[in-house]
Each structure stands twice: as structure tokens, then as C-alpha cells.
Amino acid sequence: MTSIESTVLLPARPSTAGTLDARAVSAWFGDRKVLDRVSLTMPQGQVTALIGPSGCGKSTFLRILNRMHELIPGAALAGEVLLDGTDVYAPERRLTSARRDIGMVFQKPNPFPAMSIYDNVVAGLKLTGIRASRPEKDHLVEECLGKAGLWREVQDRLRQPGGALSGGQQQRLCIARSLAVRPKVLLMDEPCSALDPTSTRRIEQTIRELAETVTIVIVTHNMQQAQRVSDRCAFFLAEQGTPGAIVEHGPTGAMFATPADPRTSDYVNGRF
Ligand code: ADP
Ligand code: MG
Numbered sequence: 001m002t003s004i005e006s007t008v009l010l011p012a013r014p015s016t017a018g019t020l021d022a023r024a025v026s027a028w029f030g031d032r033k034v035l036d037r038v039s040l041t042m043p044q045g046q047v048t049a050l051i052g053p054s055g056c057g058k059s060t061f062l063r064i065l066n067r068m069h070e071l072i073p074g075a076a077l078a079g080e081v082l083l084d085g086t087d088v089y090a091p092e093r094r095l096t097s098a099r100r101d102i103g104m105v106f107q108k109p110n111p112f113p114a115m116s117i118y119d120n121v122v123a124g125l126k127l128t129g130i131r132a133s134r135p136e137k138d139h140l141v142e143e144c145l146g147k148a149g150l151w152r153e154v155q156d157r158l159r160q161p162g163g164a165l166s167g168g169q170q171q172r173l174c175i176a177r178s179l180a181v182r183p184k185v186l187l188m189d190e191p192c193s194a195l196d197p198t199s200t201r202r203i204e205q206t207i208r209e210l211a212e213t214v215t216i217v218i219v220t221h222n223m224q225q226a227q228r229v230s231d232r233c234a235f236f237l238a239e240q241g242t243p244g245a246i247v248e249h250g251p252t253g254a255m256f257a258t259p260a261d262p263r264t265s266d267y268v269n270g271r272f
Contacts, residue, residue, distance in 0.1 A: 168199025
């Protein structure tokens with residue numbers, strides 16, 4: 001039998017990989033502009049939190065980063081997204097390669113409910129063109145469930161359906177599924193909003209652990225959470241009738257302690 005390393009198409013990531021750069025990104029739905037020239041560097045191995053009121057374009061921005069925006073009818077965009085200096089939107093870059101490098105976890109846990117826990121974890125392999133043998137998959141399932149903090153709880157019931165897990169466990173299963181294709185970046189859109197405080201804290205801990213090897217961009221409405229999990233923060237705002245834009249960004253500690261803009265101060269202190 002061949003070893004895992006020699007056959008599975010899952011290269012180890014160099015430790016410098018995974019810096020995402022958005023440059024002057026604008027977005028439209030039909031005639032309506034919803035993001036205006038957003039530029040943000042999301043450095044490798046760090047957690048960047050996107051904060052700001054509902055409707056200011058945070059989810060749209062995330063979807064642009066991994067090319068989900070272009071699938072929405074009527075959606076358009078301008079600007080550039082670079083992953084380690086390479087254009088995510090380059091015509092020769094296949095969509096599956098963008099998806100493989102840049103994973104996404106959503107607000108509502110969305111495992112395939114009837115599919116087993118095991119099959120949920122490896123579901124992304126085929127979709128992104130990765131072949132793996134049974135032993136390779138076994139290894140991957142343990143590794144990814146381990147990284148997502150779920151292995152101990154489910155190792156004896158990998159054949160049970162994903163839908164049988166609790167909400168927090170389902171979200172961790174979704175994180176494990178995202179990790180199985182070895183992404184460089186993990187995008188998380190309010191991953192804890194549907195969860196109880198205990199599940200939330202466990203996922204926050206997982207996020208911090210993952211950040212050692214994966215770049216993380218997380219949208220959160222919870223200012224305590226932003227301070228607990230993120231290294232850097234970007235404050236988005238769509239002022240009356242204008243598209244969403246970044247008001248300020250920088251290291252999280254500084255942004256909360258000494259925000260440069262009064263609107264940031266108002267937002268992080270709960271004044272709107
Ligand atoms: P946020 O995540 O910050 O709450 P969104 O990115 O979801 O903001 O939305 C930004 C703006 O784009 C909002 O005004 C929203 O109504 C609009 N929008 C989002 N998705 C769509 C869509 N599929 N079609 C049309 N408009 C949309
Ligand atoms: Mg959103």
C-alpha cells in the first residue's frame with residue numbers, strides 16, 4: 001500500500017501561503033452598488049474580523065473572495081482579489097481551484113443531513129477533483145475532525161448521519177469538511193450566530209488553533225468575539241444611500257482601544 005503523502009493530492013502548505021489581498025473591490029446587484037472600492041489585506045496565519053451593521057456588504061465581500069458572488073444572477077464586480085499574489089479571478093484559474101484554496105463556513109450549519117459524518121468530511125474532495133484512497137480518507141477524516149475539535153465526540157459513530165448532531169457539532173462538522181481539501185484560507189460568515197454560548201466558545205477556540213495553519217476571515221456581530229478571536233479588524237459601513245465601504249481597519253486591540261474614526265468608536269461601543 002502506498003503512503004498517504006505519495007498518493008493523495010493534498011500538498012503540505014508552505015508556512016508563508018495564504019495571504020489574501022482585496023484591491024479596490026466594488027460590487028453591484030443589478031444597478032445597485034453595494035460595495036465601493038474595498039481594499040484589505042488579510043495576512044497569512046492571522047484572523048481578520050469583518051464587523052459592521054447589517055447590510056453593509058460583509059457577506060458580499062466574503063462571497064467575492066471565493067468567487068461565489070459571480071454565481072448570483074445580476075451580480076457584478078470590479079477590482080482584484082489576490083491569493084499570495086495570484087489573481088483569484090484569472091481566466092485560467094479554475095473555479096474549483098479557487099474553492100479549494102478558499103473555503104467557506106456559513107452562519108447556519110449546513111452539513112448534508114442524511115449523509116454520514118464520515119462522508120460529510122470527505123464530500124469536498126470529489127467536488128474539487130481530489131482523489132483519495134480509503135486509508136487516505138480515514139486518515140483525513142480523523143485529522144480534520146480533530147482540528148475541528150469533534151473527533152473525540154464522534155469517533156465511535158462516524159456512520160451516523162450528520163443531521164443527527166447538535167447545532168454546535170454540525171458547525172464543527174462543516175469546519176472539518178472545509179478543512180479536508182486543505183484550504184489556505186477559511187472564510188466564516190457569522191459561524192456562531194446560530195449557536196449557544198458553550199458551542200460558540202468552543203468554535204472560537206478552534207478558530208484560534210486553526211489560525212496557526214490557515215488564514216481566517218470571520219464576519220461577526222459580536223464585538224466581544226471579534227476581540228477574542230481576531231488579530232485584525234475591518235469596520236464596514238454603508239451610510240444612508242451609499243454602498244458599503246471600509247471606514248477603518250487595523251490591529252484589533254488598537255481598533256477597540258483607540259478607534260481612529262468616531263463612527264468606529266460608536267459602533268464598537270454599541271451606540272448604533
Ligand atoms: P451584510 O452581510 O453586511 O449584512 P450583505 O452583503 O448581505 O450585507 O448585503 C449587502 C447589500 O446587498 C444589502 O443591501 C443587501 O440587501 C444586498 N444584497 C445582498 N445579497 C443580494 C442579492 N442576492 N440580490 C440583491 N441584493 C442583495
Ligand atoms: Mg451577512
